Amino acid sequence: MERWTVIIILADFKLPPQRLNGDETKAVWFDFMGTCLDWHSSIVGALPPAFPESDRSKFALEWRQAYFDYNAERIKQGRPVEDFDLTQLRVLDLFVEEQPEIKHLFSAEAKERLVAAWHHQRAWNDVQEAVEKLKRDRNWEVFVHANGSTRLQLDLVKSAGLRFDMLFSSELLGHYKPAPEAYEKTMKLLNYGPEECVMVAAHASDLRGAKAVGMKTVYVYRWADDIREDQEAVEKENDAYLSDMSNLDTVIAGL
Template structure:
């Protein structure tokens, strides 16, 4: 890839920047053990990814994030009749609402500060989901970005190339001037296909079925947290 100065860093949001797991575990019925709640949260999250992947493969339009979560939750609970009685309509709605209130991973705010103030880079959220969701999450997590790009706003899901190209067009930037940072390898594969540089950040809550060694070989950088993100991006 031709050497080009980086001007912007695009972040996936939930999972990459935000600890969704803690919010969902807390919102789940406390009649379930903490271990059971953790496992439920991880499996529900994977079911969401699988559902969205099917929608993308079928060429279906973008769906409201909350509606998707309601659908996936009901489908997921149908497979677990032994615990269904714990999930009243109110608890289901509180679980959907919990996705709108998450804390940032502790390494994120310092990383964003370094990128913006030390490296003078533009920083953006570029994630699947709704704009309302992203606004709520940025506020609850106390994080500031230059712009929030949702799949709802763009009209298509990552990792479709069109999704990334629309962001590049809006930013009036070349792909080689942008870095995509994510804890989801499919996000980075889509970014790579349009010419962006890619940085993978490992989070134990995400990509639970992926081969991490294969990801290391495929990406421009592989990090265990964001503490060195600014220097790594500078080296690209």
């Protein structure tokens, strides 16, 4: 009886992802809070009952900006990613301390309720259908890419009733946006090149970071965010500038 020796050679190769519908774009990244979610209503509603009604919106907007400023300083100093709730509590403590006229309204319990409110937000009215159209009609993958914690993002997709293919948090990635490493790591994990990716955000800084690594960018204006940005300049910086997400899929397809 003849004996045969069979040698199997395993080659280490990887097939490139197939193009979807002939489009160059394959995946869309979304910033979450502000861009997709109405954080403002949640925070205004969670303020202490005795807090003056006329000052609630102003407080929420300024606290939000204080958070951005705090994080920007952390990034500048090269400090590691910090738990979102801890950061918000630190910023709230500092922010309230600077306002002695309202400091007495913020007990430890009141502060805890405010920080917890970030975990429960409604989606803006135009978001759910926009995301579903990207998935259903364009067959693109959609991701959340946002500073914050994974637990925060899990809570928010539940409270907002949104569906994404993956949630990328700064906690998970180990980098804050707009650091280039934050975008590059997500693309590497998903095996995409920047020319195949679009970043959608209501924050100009997020999009500047995305554009710096070669991603296409779509700015969606939300009145409660980017309160210090020159919107005319922001419009010129990005591949598209929208007042809402009602025709987001068509705009991205045309980039």
